Amino acid sequence: MCQHETACPAADAADRDAARPVAHRPEQGWTLLCNGVLLFDDTGELLPDGQVVAPCRPLAPQVGNAA
Numbered sequence: 001m002c003q004h005e006t007a008c009p010a011a012d013a014a015d016r017d018a019a020r021p022v023a024h025r026p027e028q029g030w031t032l033l034c035n036g037v038l039l040f041d042d043t044g045e046l047l048p049d050g051q052v053v054a055p056c057r058p059l060a061p062q063v064g065n066a067a
Helices: none
Strands: 021-025 030-033 038-040
Touching: none
Parallel strands: none
Antiparallel strands: 021 030, 030 038
16 A cells, blocks of 8 residues: 555554554544554554554553552
8 A cells, every 4th residue: 555665564564553644634533544554543543454453541550548
């Protein structure tokens, strides 16, 4: 899919999020990358083959009692 001089990572590569954006809709919360990956603002992804990659949300900080 990518037609850049230095090709972007493929949709099945570990670094697929490094591909160049071709469409960005911040009001809808998504970006389409040149490798066909649909990247959502919550870090979830939809791959060109229909596979869903769940969001990777950071864990909430633990609040403890100081003694």
